[in-house]
Amino acid sequence: MGLELYLDLLSQPCRGVYIFAKKNGIPFELRAAEALKGYLVSKEFTQLNILQKIRILKDGDFVLSESTAILIYLSSRYQTADHWYPSELRARARVHEYLGWHADCICGTFGVPLWTQVLAPLIGVCVTEEKVERNKAAMAQALQQLEDKFLGDWAFLNSQQVTLADLMALKELMQPIALGCDLFEGRPKLAAWREQVEAFLGTDLCQETHGPILNILKQVANKTVPPPPPEIYPYMLFRISRIP
Amino acid sequence: MGLELYLDLLSAACRAVYIFARKNSIPFDFQFVDLLKGHHHSKEYIEINPLKKLPSLKEGKFVLSESVAILFYLCRKYSTPSHWYPPDLHIRARVDEFLAWQHTAIQMPMSKVLWIKMLIPMITGEEVPAEKAEQMLAEVKNSMQLFEEKFLQDKMFITGNHISLADVVALVEMMQPMGGNYNVFLNSPKIAEWRMRVELAIGSNLFWEAHDRLMKLAEWDCSTLDPMVKERICELLQKFK
Numbered sequence: 252m253g254l255e256l257y258l259d260l261l262s263q264p265c266r267g268v269y270i271f272a273k274k275n276g277i278p279f280e281l282r283a284a285e286a287l288k289g290y291l292v293s294k295e296f297t298q299l300n301i302l303q304k305i306r307i308l309k310d311g312d313f314v315l316s317e318s319t320a321i322l323i324y325l326s327s328r329y330q331t332a333d334h335w336y337p338s339e340l341r342a343r344a345r346v347h348e349y350l351g352w353h354a355d356c357i358c359g360t361f362g363v364p365l366w367t368q369v370l371a372p373l374i375g376v377c378v379t380e381e382k383v384e385r386n387k388a389a390m391a392q393a394l395q396q397l398e399d400k401f402l403g404d405w406a407f408l409n410s411q412q413v414t415l416a417d418l419m420a421l422k423e424l425m426q427p428i429a430l431g432c433d434l435f436e437g438r439p440k441l442a443a444w445r446e447q448v449e450a451f452l453g454t455d456l457c458q459e460t461h462g463p464i465l466n467i468l469k470q471v472a473n474k475t476v477p478p479p480p481p482e483i484y485p486y487m488l489f490r491i492s493r494i495p
Numbered sequence: 496m497g498l499e500l501y502l503d504l505l506s507a508a509c510r511a512v513y514i515f516a517r518k519n520s521i522p523f524d525f526q527f528v529d530l531l532k533g534h535h536h537s538k539e540y541i542e543i544n545p546l547k548k549l550p551s552l553k554e555g556k557f558v559l560s561e562s563v564a565i566l567f568y569l570c571r572k573y574s575t576p577s578h579w580y581p582p583d584l585h586i587r588a589r590v591d592e593f594l595a596w597q598h599t600a601i602q603m604p605m606s607k608v609l610w611i612k613m614l615i616p617m618i619t620g621e622e623v624p625a626e627k628a629e630q631m632l633a634e635v636k637n638s639m640q641l642f643e644e645k646f647l648q649d650k651m652f653i654t655g656n657h658i659s660l661a662d663v664v665a666l667v668e669m670m671q672p673m674g675g676n677y678n679v680f681l682n683s684p685k686i687a688e689w690r691m692r693v694e695l696a697i698g699s700n701l702f703w704e705a706h707d708r709l710m711k712l713a714e715w716d717c718s719t720l721d722p723m724v725k726e727r728i729c730e731l732l733q734k735f736k
Contacts, residue, residue: 313585320591327584344559344568351561352546354598385734400545492630495734 254279257307260463263362264318266422268308270460271322271415274452275331319350322415334412345409349401349416356393357423360386363494364427369471371491374484382494389495390427394434398441406447417448429464498523500565501543501551503530504708505674507602508562509550510667514697514705515566515660519575526553533721563594566660578657586654593646593653593661597668600641604634605671605679609712610731613675617717618728635672635679643685651692658696666693667705674712 256272256279258265272279308315308324315321326336337343363386367378397420401408408416424445428434435442449457470476479487500516500523502509516523528534528549535547544551544560552559552568559565570580581587611623611631622628642665646653653661669679669690680687694702703710 313588315588315592317592317595319595320588323591324584324588327587340568340571341557344564347564347567348559348561350595351563351598354595359599396546 253310255282255309256280257282257309259283260460261365261467263422263426266425266460266464267318267418268321268325270422270452270456271325271331271335271418273456273460275325275329275335277325277329277331319354319415319419322418326415334410334414336415337410342410346414346416349408349414350419352396352401353416353419353423356389356396357420359493360389360393361423361426364430364432365467366491366494368430369467369476370479370487373476373479374487376488376491378491378494385495390432390434394438394441398438402440402444407444413448413451417444421445421448425461425464429461429467431468497554499526499553500524501526501528501540501549501553503528503535503549504705505530505712506549507606507667507671510670510705510709511562511660511664512550512552512565512569514663514667514701515575515579516569517701517705518697519569519573519579521569521573531715531720531724533724536721536723563660563664566664570660578654579660581654581659589646589654590659590661594664597664600638601665601668604631604638605668607631608635608672608677608679609675610728611675612672612677613712615728615732618720618725619732621732623732636682639669639679639683639686643683647685647689652689652696658693662689662693663697666690670706670709673706674709676713 254277256268258269258281260266260269269281271277308321310328315324323336325331336346367383367386371378397408401416401420403409405411407413408420410416424434435445467476498521500512502513502525504510504513513525515521528540530549534540535549541547543553543558546560548560550560550562550565552565559568567580569575580590608631611628616622646661646665650656652658653665669686672679680690
């Protein structure tokens with residue numbers, strides 16, 4: 252049994268892993284894990300991953316979660332091109348610097364609109380206007396820092412070539428974009444960066460990966476999003492309560 | 496010009512870098528940036544790190560932020576012993592996995608406990624609503640359980656028989672609530688034993704020296720608090736309400 256990846260393309264971290272594996276021609280078996288169908292809390296899945304999150308890699312007996320760790324593992328295991336995770340000391344440090352900041356300022360922030368606009372309403376919960384505004388302000392601040400500190404005059408984040416940092420950033424930003432938030436309005440530098448990353452990855456691959464999340468609003472309008480089963484309500488309520 | 500580390504040991508992230516550098520005898524200039532006085536917002540510091548966060552590393556014109564990035568950089572640059580970040584692919588991946596997971600699962604809740612138990616009441620005179628405080632403590636308990644089941648298991652350290660970066664980062668984060676007299680190690684003998692092992696592997700003197708400022712937080716005269724920091728804390732209280 253080769254490499255297995257348990258992924259739900261609605262989830263930002265899963266998209267990063269999927270794109271990376273496909274772009275680098277890494278052979279894997281896709282095991283679709285759909286969060287909304289309660290897969291997250293199924294016994295079988297919990298055994299596989301005590302952390303109760305998606306983005307799982309299974310390589311023989313070796314199981315790994317956390318997209319950052321998975322991407323680094325895949326780049327080493329499959330000896331992908333150096334630019335993804337540069338071997339040069341300072342260039343690599345810059346990737347880790349971005350990933351650290353990303354964990355604090357991007358993760359959890361750019362995923363909120365999906366919860367407030369789609370997932371919470373699915374179970375009849377309304378997130379307060381105050382929290383929505385607070386999230387908008389947090390996203391605006393993060394985008395400014397992304398542009399000033401990490402993009403600057405570079406073509407990509409702290410680099411002239413695409414790295415894991417660009418992948419991680421783009422897949423998070425796609426979430427609110429899919430819901431109609433024009434993140435790049437008034438930010439031509441970031442818009443150009445996004446185009447460059449997508450051009451590098453290839454339009455087909457991007458469409459394939461971002462398809463499900465870009466369709467989500469349509470699905471909600473057509474009521475084709477399956478209602479979450481009751482057993483995942485507690486998990487969803489917990490996630491909603493964590494919105495600052 | 497040598498290595499400069501911009502630190503305030505009140506911050507767990509700073510303690511991880513400090514302990515690692517001292518333990519490996521990496522020579523550096525300790526540049527104290529007082530978080531409680533708001534010095535991380537000063538013009539001088541903003542020039543070094545516009546994100547206004549600690550820790551920062553400066554080597555000539557090269558400036559690096561984010562504690563994990565700094566730890567990895569120091570590991571390689573100073574060729575520290577391999578157990579800190581083992582070369583084996585699977586073991587290294589486990590360290591990476593822990594370091595990624597701990598941001599939301601350990602660092603955030605542990606730091607929130609300090610805010611809730613100590614800093615917010617001390618500075619604003621108000622308590623955080625009991626329900627929110629309970630929620631926070633439940634989250635901490637859950638994280639500790641996950642840490643034990645998933646990362647520590649029955650091993651001496653996270654990667655096996657030797658201390659690694661993962662253990663240092665984990666422990667300094669879990670120490671944060673101690674500043675508010677809240678001991679997260681009481682619930683699990685396994686974790687308490689691991690805590691002792693990590694302290695001994697680091698060296699008790701160095702460990703407690705690094706935690707001195709945190710442990711003395713209760714004695715601090717908060718009338719010297721920078722108004723901008725005070726404002727931020729009041730804002731934080733609003734988020735908890």
